[in-house]
Amino acid sequence: GAGVSQSPSNKVTEKGKDVELRCDPISGHTALYWYRQSLGQGLEFLIYFQGNSAPDKSGLPSDRFSAERTGGSVSTLTIQRTQQEDSAVYLCASSISRASGANVLTFGAGSRLTVL
Amino acid sequence: KQEVTQIPAALSVPEGENLVLNCSFTDSAIYNLQWFRQDPGKGLTSLLLIQSSQREQTSGRLNASLDKSSGRSTLYIAASQPGDSATYLCAVWGNTGKLIFGQGTTLQVKP
Numbered sequence: 196g197a198g199v200s201q202s203p204s205n206k207v208t209e210k211g212k213d214v215e216l217r218c219d220p221i222s223g224h225t226a227l228y229w230y231r232q233s234l235g236q237g238l239e240f241l242i243y244f245q246g247n248s249a250p251d252k253s254g255l256p257s258d259r260f261s262a263e264r265t266g267g268s269v270s271t272l273t274i275q276r277t278q279q280e281d282s283a284v285y286l287c288a289s290s291i292s293r294a295s296g297a298n299v300l301t302f303g304a305g306s307r308l309t310v311l
Numbered sequence: 312k313q314e315v316t317q318i319p320a321a322l323s324v325p326e327g328e329n330l331v332l333n334c335s336f337t338d339s340a341i342y343n344l345q346w347f348r349q350d351p352g353k354g355l356t357s358l359l360l361i362q363s364s365q366r367e368q369t370s371g372r373l374n375a376s377l378d379k380s381s382g383r384s385t386l387y388i389a390a391s392q393p394g395d396s397a398t399y400l401c402a403v404w405g406n407t408g409k410l411i412f413g414q415g416t417t418l419q420v421k422p
Binding site for chain 1: 355
């Protein structure tokens with residue numbers, strides 16, 4: 196597709212349940228990022244994938260959070276045993292390469308997670 | 312640790328007014344700085360990217376400046392319009408290889 200696609204757009208779940216959020220990056224983009232945006236807050240980095248390299252997981256807030264990227268394309272962010280503080284908008288972005296220069300990230304519309 | 316701060320958190324102005332949004336960052340060792348726009352329920356749209364060697368970038372009614380040594384950037388919006396109402400986010404690239412964001416300024420332009 197033309198942009199970064201995320202699903203579901205909205206997810207309401209009960210505390211303690213597991214959730215999976217999906218990101219389909221722009222075709223050919225080798226770098227993929229997950230960010231979290233809590234109410235009234237800026238974007239918080241979670242995890243970064245670059246090609247076949249080991250992902251940078253330094254932003255994951257706890258071991259309940261994990262992510263994988265299959266075939267260098269689609270990525271899934273999994274949150275186990277969800278807590279109310281996990282409620283946020285989860286944004287995915289992709290870029291052509293590791294964006295340390297002029298490359299810009301293209302963001303998806305996000306997945307809004309509400310944990311009751 | 313890089314920290315990005317945006318002031319003000321919210322701003323309301325009448326249509327036609329010129330305005331300035333401020334962004335500051337604690338570590339001046341950055342590759343570039345970007346300004347994004349975020350509309351409710353939507354993703355981020357990149358507005359301007361300033362490389363560390365540049366002082367400013369312009370796009371239409373938008374002008375962004377960068378003073379790397381003092382750790383500051385401003386986004387100037389000329390002749391504001393109701394369609395400019397959105398949240399504006401500042402983000403910096405450092406040697407961590409990831410964008411570090413400020414908390415944003417929510418702008419409302421009243422007709």
